[in-house]
Amino acid sequence: MSASPGRAETFRALHHGRVPGDPLVLPGPWDAASARVFAEAGFPALATPSAGVAASLGYADGSTPAEEMFAAVARIARAVDVPVSADVEGGYGLAPKELVERLLEAGAVGCNLEDSRDGVLLDPREQAEFLAEVRAAAGDRLFVNARIDTFLRGVSDPDRTIERAALYAAAGADCVYPILARVEVLPLLRAGIEGPINVGAGVGDGPSPAELGERGATRITFGPGLQRAATAALKDIAARL
Known part of the structure; x- marks a missing residue:
């Protein structure tokens, strides 16, 4: 299966023209069954989490072989x-052309690409060239979602995040994802970043998607949160059995 260009355009359009308080909410399916649940619930698109998919396949986060990740997607x-966007971590060392081909063959309309490796931030200009x-x-x-790992890697100055965002947007990224950005810094990021901003939300705690949208989020994802919540629910069921 390969994604149609029309589906990619549909997905891109979902990110634009949104009003504050109404971000695009993208649940993260980890397998076909969870994807069907979210689609049947009425969500217009989905975004796979690499950690959630890894857990479903029996791997630690960051350890899934590329072949298995693309097969899962x-x-x-x-x-x-x-439409389904895929978190493909740092790209698995694939050349850009091959990475794109693999994503399209899997039927994805978008991807997340992160800018750190082995716990270390990559040079932003080199990452921009890759993007x-x-x-x-x-x-x-x-649709290319460029994850920015500054906050994840202990760089708390929002200006460093804004600088990377500008480089990635100029390189052609459709959206940026400052992972683990604090809620209070979102308005500053929104003021300094052009284009859509992805913000991660918790499951059942923390600000709601609407509240995050009011602070500047264009779209909301949940990382592996939904998969972990489902696992916790299954543990409760198993205990009762």
Whole structure:
């Protein structure tokens, strides 16, 4: 299965024209069954979490072989009629053209690409060059979400995040994702960053998606939170059995 250009454009359009308080909410399916649950609930698109998929396959976060990750994404995309974006970590060392081909073959309409490796932030200009090559290979067939790992790696100055965001947007990223950005810093990021901003939300705690949207989020994802919540629920069921 390969994603159609029309589905990618549909997904891209979901990120634009949104009003504060109404961000795009993208649940994170970890397998075909969870994807169907979210699609049947009415969500217009989905975004796989690499950690959640890893757990479903029996791997630690960051340890899933590329072949298994793309196969999992393909099963998820095949199971639903809504656009699916895929978290492919740092790209698994693939050349941009091959990475794009693998994503499209799996049926994905977008991807997350992170800018740290082995716990260390990558040079932002080198990452921007990589993103530009991905954009050139993909054209408008993929929505590129550039994850910014500054807060994750202990760089708390929002200006460093804004600088990376500007480089990545200039390289062709459609959206940036300052993972673990504090709620109170979101308005500053919104003021300094052009284009859509992805913000991570908790499951059952913390600010609601609407509240995060009021503070500047364009779209909301949950990382592995939904998969972990489902696992916790299954543990409760198992204990009762």
